[in-house]
Each structure stands twice: as structure tokens, then as C-alpha cells.
Amino acid sequence: MDDEVRRHKYTLDEDQMPTAWYNIIPDLPAPPPPPLHPGTMEPVGPEDLAPLFPMALIEQEVSGERYIDIPGGVLDVYRQWRPTPLFRAHRLEQALGTPARIYYKYEGVSPAGSHKPNTAVPQAYYNKAEGVKKLTTETGAGQWGTALAFATALYDMECEVWQVGASYDAKPYRRLMIEAFGGQVHRSPSDLTEVGRMLGANPANESGSLGIAISEAVEVAAQNPDVRYALGSVLNHVLLHQTVIGEEALLQLEQAGDTPTLIVGCTGGGSNFAGLSFPFLREKMAGRISPWILAAEPASCPSLTHGTYAYDFGDTAGMTPLMKMHTLGHDFVPDPIHAGGLRYHGMAPLISHVYELGLMDAESVPQTECFAAAVQFARTEGIVPAPEPTHAIALAIREALKAKETGEETVILTALCGHGHFDLAAYDDYLNGRMVDEAVSDERFAAALATLPEVPVG
């Protein structure tokens, strides 16, 4: 052991940080279906989105450019923690006894402890540039709310966050972190919004959901000209901002002299997964590499593996445009699992489209398998993962164990999108035998799907 020099991390210099975001849309064999206005059923135009988003982000949302320059003011902030490290999981591999080589791209070194600042910072930047004074948003586990509170603090803006009730109750430290950055947090459903009061009256909504919290944040932004709304996932521009992850990982794997045969990331709204995989998908579509690209979703909220590909609302109250995506139905409320960031009824339309094009696969994982994987990971790699990426780690371990059977030298790249410092109550439950797997029933999924809005075939 003393004589072995093995490399654990692959770092890049600041001047190797990507200076453009990658937009996958022009490289796809077909364009994704447009979002529709729920009143007219016509594709939404910039003017429909203007009450919620600044024009610069609306332009990115519909852009046909392959690369979009990252502004200097955003690069300046990125440079504090980017490029993030790519780790080789030597000790986990040893513990598994696998010939597979496992790499993980770690976004937990960011100020908010996750990949979320990659988009929070440009969103705050563009809003500030257009004179916006306050941003509203939803948050699940709290990583997105923390990231936006950090970003708005930098640009001297206000930040108001509706946090999903189940996470608000279970993870008080996340709220405190948001408050330390100067943000304001409400438990959702709240009585501060019309939609919160309406949905909160139904006891089934007591634990909240991302869909409900989005409705509340959207309502407040839509009613005030100085206020805009910021979304932490799902939309094209959010996925776009996250591609810095994959661009860096491409360079780092090159440094390591390795080519991935499997890329696996967890999917809630899909931004972390897209951020890691889209740049690799570009290389795959160009015929330069051929990794299997796999989404890991929670058994409790499996929009890709159990949902329908259809037009649906992004929020519970039906205030957003209709988006064609894999959905479990906009009023589906998933079990309050620990991976609060994955409790979203839908999937990013762009990922849904890529999935329909056959460019990727998905598998679902129950949460006890996730936490078994997480504890093994923590005790070998020394990082306690957030509950969300444990889904990807669990699938990485499944595949590494298959490689042990076959003897194949699989090269696995996974996204460790955040640390679990605010999620330790989940580890407590797991380690003390209090964690149960999600109750999943086809009937329940079918009932939620029955509420899908009717959209004329066009």
C-alpha cells in the first residue's frame, strides 16, 4: 500500500473551464415538441413567458444555437468552485471486488453543496441585468433554494422560497442555510398564496410536493412586476447551464485515459442528468464514443419508467404552460421519500424527448437499496452523498457487480451531484432499521394519469 501511487482525483485549471454552455437541441434528429398555452393550445411565445422570466433566459429556452457563451460575470462566480473534481472510486471498487472502473463527478464542492448553483448564478445574473428585484422559487430537499439564495445574495437581490412541506419538516438545517444566505423560506402549501390556501385545504396535500410549491412561487412572481420566478430544473435553459458538468468530465476522463461505457445519473426534474450526459451524448451521436446512458429514478416517482409521454402541466395548480413530457400526472403526490429533490411528477421535456428518441434508458430504484449503496460509498470514499445521487450510485454498484460476474472492465461515470450533510436524518432512519421502501402501485399511477389535460392532437 505504501508504494502504490494511484490518482484519486482529476482536476482542471481555471482556464480549462468551459466558456460556453452546450445546447443539444440542434444536434438531435428531431426538434422537441413545443410547450403550449393552456388557453389557446398554441405554442407559447416569448410574451407568454415574460411575466415569469427575463428575456435573456427566454431566448436561451428556445435557442437553436449549439453553444451559448457564458457571460464574464457568471464565469467570475463559477471560478470560485469550478472546475469541480472528477474522482476515481478506487476504494469502492476494491470493496466491491469489481474489475469495473468507477468515476464520479462531484458537484458537492459548490457553495450550496450541489450542482444547483451552476444555473442559480446565471439566472440571478440575467434577472439582475434586467432590473428584477426579487426571485421566487420552490425547493424540495432544499438544494435549489440554497443555491438561489446564494446567487441572489451575490447580486444583492431578494429571494423567497416555498419549500415542500415534507422536506421543510425533515430538514430544518436546509432552511437555516437559506436564511444564512439571506433568503426567506415558507412551508408549502402555505397560506400566503391563493393556490396554497386552496390546495392546502386538502389533507392529501399536507406533505406538499414540488408541483404545489411551484404553483405558489409562480403565483407571487406573476402578480408583481419587480419579481420573477426561477426554476431549478426541467426547463431547457436550466439543463443548458448544467452542461458545464459534462464538458469538464469529458476533459477529465481524457486526462484519466479512459472512455466511459456507462453514464448514470439520477433524475428528478432532469437537470443534473442532462448536465452530465448531454455533452457525452453529443460525442456519441458524432460516433466518437458509445456509452450506455442511463437515468436512475426513485421507485416512488418513476416518471420515465411508469409515466406517460403526454402534454401536462409543470405544476399542480395548472398555472404553467403545457409541456410534452413523461409524467405521472400533475396532481400526483409521491410518497415522502428522503430524496425530496426527485419527488417531481414530470420530467424535463428535453430529456423526455431524448428518451423517446431511444438515446437513453431509465431504471427505478427503491430507497433502501439506495441507502445501502450510500453507506458503502461513504465508508469507502469518505463522502456522504445526498439522497438523490444515491440512486445513481445504487445503479453504478449494480452494474459494477455485474461486471464482477462477467469479468468485463466496464467504465462507469456517475454524477455525485451533492453531499448529504443536510440529509443525515435519512441515514439515521436507514441505519436504525426505520426506513421502508416506497409503496408503489399501478392503480395509484393510473389514477393520477386520469387527470391529464386534454390536448387536441396536432
Added chain:
Amino acid sequence: MDDEVRRHKYTLDEDQMPTAWYNIIPDLPAPPPPPLHPGTMEPVGPEDLAPLFPMALIEQEVSGERYIDIPGGVLDVYRQWRPTPLFRAHRLEQALGTPARIYYKYEGVSPAGSHKPNTAVPQAYYNKAEGVKKLTTETGAGQWGTALAFATALYDMECEVWQVGASYDAKPYRRLMIEAFGGQVHRSPSDLTEVGRMLGANPANESGSLGIAISEAVEVAAQNPDVRYALGSVLNHVLLHQTVIGEEALLQLEQAGDTPTLIVGCTGGGSNFAGLSFPFLREKMAGRISPWILAAEPASCPSLTHGTYAYDFGDTAGMTPLMKMHTLGHDFVPDPIHAGGLRYHGMAPLISHVYELGLMDAESVPQTECFAAAVQFARTEGIVPAPEPTHAIALAIREALKAKETGEETVILTALCGHGHFDLAAYDDYLNGRMVDEAVSDERFAAALATLPEVPVG
């Protein structure tokens, strides 16, 4: 803002990581006074320490070599997170409007979130090499316990931690993190040890102290041949291991083209402070640089500024050798401030010696000033500091504001030895007006000092 390219972090390649620890003792104008056996009042020999520590660490404790090679097996683990980044606090400087340049060396990127793994890993490594099965230790805020649990997990050893009662109650997530790594945690004073039962019977000891927790951990280790004890600070070999921090910072400031005029770090037991400052002190003693070296201690437990330089026990029950150090008296129980890691009655004998030699200064800071500084730091730099390093940040800000008055281009280097993800209840108290400053009275300090052991002048 868009056109400005300013560097936020200075990183080093893995091959620039120090491969030796720096031992300051041979460079000092006089050797530090030896620890004494409390029975014989003679200097302790290796055989006195053997029940508690492996021989390799005992040798390091008394070594006269300037440099001690870091074993390959330790470098292999260090390489996961080292070299750690040095940051330039551009945004904090702007907020203060100071001409001072402020740098902070950030150890929060380690698996345990602090500088503690720098010594936990070699301590576990050397114990493992000598066949030890289990390590016992104390922990205050929990950063040391987390680090040791991480390190023992890597080497497949057991870890049993006595956590100071006040911190155990206030910071449940720290315990959970230790458990996630596979360690076992007890609230101290506990009823598992003779000394815990004895001291726990006194209601004044209810909130515990590092001194009591040390006594408990030492008792268990001393009674079992397969078990050793690990200390997270104070001892020479612990300070030695931490010098990787300062060695890296020297290279990084060179990269930045800057020379520090002030080096400020917080002191509890002193290892973080020594780790940052000793390599710079070597350069200062050699006449190459001339920084002012300043320790920041809490007003509630000011061993350097209000203690006496005398022989005292390292623990409350008087089970350790007598060490000549700045002490408030071994049964002094500080107020339960949020910076649990600084609640130690004594100071590392080596730092005490350096202080007596006139090579450094110290100032104490009340905790509300610390948290005001911490919130300003978090909202500009994006990192929420642990309560301990907020003391150093507060003094850095004091000096940066002085520089604003004088116009001097002070260059400040401070140690951000850990993040505050497990300490957010303290921020909650501060932000909601519930934090009070420590009650400090000369009478109380004097009463504790009256219990110092009698040592024949030799």
C-alpha cells in the same frame, strides 16, 4: 464586471502536495519543556505513553527531525482532497471597502468538512500498522470525531467517540455523520466510564467539556490492550500532521504573487493554527518574510490571553501527563458557546512555548462579533463557516477595517478550517437575536486556576 478576469482560487497539482510534515521544534531558539509524569514529576518516557499511543506516534511526539516523511499509504488518502484550495476573498474585500487583500485556506473540502482528517488519517494508519483494533477519542463540535470515524472506516478499525454533552445536544447531525461512517458516539459525561460517573454526578458538569470527554476516552483505551486513544489537537504529533496546510499555503501565495503581513487562525487546542502558521514561522525565523502571527480565541475560553503558563493536566480527571501550557485550569468548564471545538481549558504546549518566546500574539473575540463576521462572509464568499474559524474571520475583518482607515495594503491570510453545515442552529440563534455574548469574569478564571497541580520548580 463582464470583462474582469480575477482569480478566486489557487490550486496545486497532486504532485505539489507536501510529502513531509514540518517539525518546528529544532528551529526554535529553545526546546519546549517536557511533559511530566504526575506521580514522579519526571519527564515522561515512551513507555509511559505506550498504553495510549502507537510507538510511531510517540516517536513523532519527541522527534528532533525538522521533516518527517509522510507514508505513501497516508499520501494516498490525502490525495483525495489535498491540496486544498486557497481562496482570495474578492467579494468580502469589496463589501468591506478595504484595500487589504484577504486570502483564506479552506479545509472544508475534506471528507469530514474540516482540517481534522489531516491527522486522523495518519493516526489511524500508524495504529493499524501496530495491530490496534479500536480507537477511542473525545470530540467537541464533532469535527474531530467525524474525521476519526472516517479514517478508521478506511482502515477497517472500530471507533468509539465521547462527545461533549453541550455539542451532542445541539448538533445531532454531527453524531449521525459519525454513525454514517460507522463510528459509535456517547454523550459525555457518560455512565460508561468510572470517571464519567464520578464527574457526571456534579451538576456543574452536565454540559460536559473536552477535558471530561478526554478522561473518558483515555480510561477506556488504557484498560484494553487492543485499544488506543487518539487526540485531535494539543500534542506535538497532531500539530505536526497539520503543517501540510501551511506548506501548501506558502506555495499558493507564491502563485498569487503575494506575501502575507498578517496570519490569523483560531485556537482551541491549537492544531489548525499551528498547521497554518508554523511553516510561515519557519520562513519568518529565517528572515525571508515578516508576518504578524495572531491567534484568535473565544472570549469564553481565552487560555492564551487570560490563562497562566504552568504545568497542568490535559484532561479534567488528571489522567494525562502534566504539560506546561497556557491553561485556565483543568477543571474549568467554559460557557457552552457554539464554537464547541474551542472549549478547551488548555493550549497546545508547543504553541504555548512559541507564544512565550514572543513569536506570536493572541486576541480574544466574543461570539456575536464572530457570527456577524460569519454572516457577512457567507453572503459574500458563499461558504458558511463553522463557528470556530469565525473567530479568525472576525479578527481578519477587524484588521481589514483598520487597513481601510490607514489605507495600508495589508495582506491577510486566514484559516477557514471547516464549514458550518452542522452548526446552523448557531446561525439561527444569531439571526433571530437569541445569541448572547459569553459571561467572562476574572473571578471565575482565578477560581479555576486555584486548582492547578503543584509542580516542584525544576
